[in-house]
Amino acid sequence: MGMGRPREFDAEVALDQAMEVFWRHGYEGATIAQLTEAMGINPPSLYACFGNKEGLLKAALDRYTKLRGAWMDEVVAAPTARDVAERMLIGIAEKQTDPANPPGCLLVQGGIATGTGSENVPFELAARRAQNEDQLRDRFVRAKAEGDLKPTSDPAALARYVSAVSVGMGVMASSGSDCEALRQVATVAVQAVEAQSADRA
Amino acid sequence: MGMGRPREFDAEVALDQAMEVFWRHGYEGATIAQLTEAMGINPPSLYACFGNKEGLLKAALDRYTKLRGAWMDEVVAAPTARDVAERMLIGIAEKQTDPANPPGCLLVQGGIATGTGSENVPFELAARRAQNEDQLRDRFVRAKAEGDLKPTSDPAALARYVSAVSVGMGVMASSGSDCEALRQVATVAVQAVEAQSADRA
DNA sequence: CCAGAAATGTAGTGTTCACTACAGATGTGG
DNA sequence: CCACATCTGTAGTGAACACTACATTTCTGG
Structure with missing residues (x-):
């Protein structure tokens, strides 16, 4: 056979x-x-x-x-x-x-689909996220000017960072992470911003 | 009319x-x-x-x-x-x-599609990501045991954090961010881990 | 009360999709 | 060289999709 x-x-x-x-x-x-x-x-x-x-x-x-x-x-x-x-x-x-x-x-x-004819949808979403990032950056620029952030800090990088963490948390939430898990991530993430903050008077 | x-x-x-x-x-x-x-x-x-x-x-x-x-x-x-x-x-x-x-x-x-019949694909992806997180957690547990991380640190939370940042960077990359932008995010993100590290001898 | 304008409900349209029947091709064991 | 098992290419299948033609209903202006 x-x-x-x-x-x-x-x-x-x-x-x-x-x-x-x-x-x-x-x-x-x-x-x-x-x-x-x-x-x-x-x-x-x-x-x-x-x-x-x-x-x-x-x-x-x-x-x-x-x-x-x-x-x-x-x-x-x-x-x-x-x-x-x-x-x-x-x-x-x-x-x-x-x-x-x-x-x-x-x-x-793999979970992001751009079927034929709607390739621009992801970019539309990205553009909206960028608006949030811009708002954060403006706020951090002010913080640096006020001496709240260290003179060596990069407000744009910080804003991008916070935005990236937010996105990561969003994906986690959508795949089932609970509030406590996200809160842990947030707590750790804040410490990076703290490291860029000027020492308290 | x-x-x-x-x-x-x-x-x-x-x-x-x-x-x-x-x-x-x-x-x-x-x-x-x-x-x-x-x-x-x-x-x-x-x-x-x-x-x-x-x-x-x-x-x-x-x-x-x-x-x-x-x-x-x-x-x-x-x-x-x-x-x-x-x-x-x-x-x-x-x-x-x-x-x-x-x-x-x-x-x-909005960019993550789960059309009828493939709702489990996102969970399949999440499970694979969880494997990476587990590997990181094990490593951070060891780091804490070795005194590399502070006794007050939470290795699981740190691993989740690094994993979340990775996911956020992945979404950024897929919507057009360049290497430099991602590197900035990474550099800031590392500082949160540094904040949990024991002081150098 | 009537003519026209706009929204509604029914019932489709063509297209695209994941998936497969079937016939022919190409190999292995006896 | 023959029976059989598995792969290959062609050509579809039914289902689901975004979208729409059309007749009907419900309103406003005169």
Whole structure:
């Protein structure tokens, strides 16, 4: 009894291509047509190999986390907690803007869908968030002028930081974190602003 | 020449309902059927009043930012930069987990689509992110045991914090922020971890 | 009370989507 | 070389989607 016709494509190479599509367009924004084209195969091959669209995503996530797992191991190998945080966050800044990859993180971006015809919606949302950031920056500029923030502080960077933490908390909340968890994040986050504040008189 | 039949629904009330649907399901995840049902109107009324789905989203965003604008005014009225940050971030922790509203922030959640049949994808992504957080927490527990972090520090909260900042940076990157902007955020963020570190010997 | 203007409800339209039936191709074991 | 198992390409399938034609209703101005 024969073993059947062998597969004509490399599953790992195909997964890399699928990962890129999910990364760039999100789970729902990625269509089977886009995926099969990027993977260089036809729909029946995709379904025979990965079950369905969600199975393909999970396989791509496995590959993604495996690739990043090696990097995370390096991160936690840093000598101090401070250095761990620095290595991780600075590394993320570089990785997530590396033109070799789609921007952002698959684990976040995968949930952001930009189906054909509504690619501008994410930018519309980003523009609204930027308004908040501007308002914060103006306030921090004033704080610096008043001597409330250190002369060496960067009000724009601080505003961006608070805005980024807010966004992170928003994603956490939407995936089920409770108020206490968010409050813990907020409490820690405030300490960075405190570190930029002038000493009390 | 008559003025036509008057509208039978209140546009602002309908917008509130639409905002809730976009907030809960994201832009693409929200279907016209869901929107019209929540708004208590039929599709032709929706299109006559708001143009199309994207027009409805923008109107809902306008209403959302208007509602939050009042709150942001209170936030920036705090006496110091530190208090501004605290008021904002603690307030967000409470608002985004308030059961009266969908979880998270419309300005972020609007871009996260969970169309019918794939509601579990965001949780799948969240679970993968939680793995990273666990790894960080373990590392920070060790750091505390080694005396690297202060005895009063909370390793789990620190890990959640670093994870939240990472997510926020991911969203920023995906909406166009460059490496330098992210690096600024990272640099500020590290200072909160530094504040929890024991003094150098 | 009547003519015109605008909103409403019903019932679709064409398109796109994830997914699959089917026939042919290509391999292995006996 | 033959029976069988598995992959491949073509060509669809039904369902869901955003959006709309149309007839009807409800109002205003004269």
